[in-house]
Amino acid sequence: MTKSCVKCGKTFDEKMIDDPAAQKYPSCPDCWKEWTSYAVMVMNEMRLDMSMPEHRKALRKYEKVFFGLEKPEGELQKNPDKKPI
Numbered sequence: 001m002t003k004s005c006v007k008c009g010k011t012f013d014e015k016m017i018d019d020p021a022a023q024k025y026p027s028c029p030d031c032w033k034e035w036t037s038y039a040v041m042v043m044n045e046m047r048l049d050m051s052m053p054e055h056r057k058a059l060r061k062y063e064k065v066f067f068g069l070e071k072p073e074g075e076l077q078k079n080p081d082k083k084p085i
């Protein structure tokens with residue numbers, strides 16, 4: 001079954017995904033790979049400990065923002081007059 005990637009819009013075959021974590025929402029292998037390396041960076045920078053529920057929650061937030069499912073926190077307050085391009 002083909003799906004279109006939630007991040008880049010490319011279509012990909014579901015069978016290409018071997019990481020069950022990548023199937024939470026449609027993400028192509030390229031974007032998922034990009035996210036996993038970004039996640040490592042976030043974990044190092046934020047000193048996240050994946051054994052702690054609060055830290056896992058924080059990472060999930062980054063994940064949603066990365067895939068465009070959620071707006072980064074505080075963006076609206078920072079740029080109240082920003083017009084969509």
Ligand SMILES: [Zn+2]
Pocket residue numbers: 005006007008009010027028029030031032
């Ligand atoms: Zn993609």
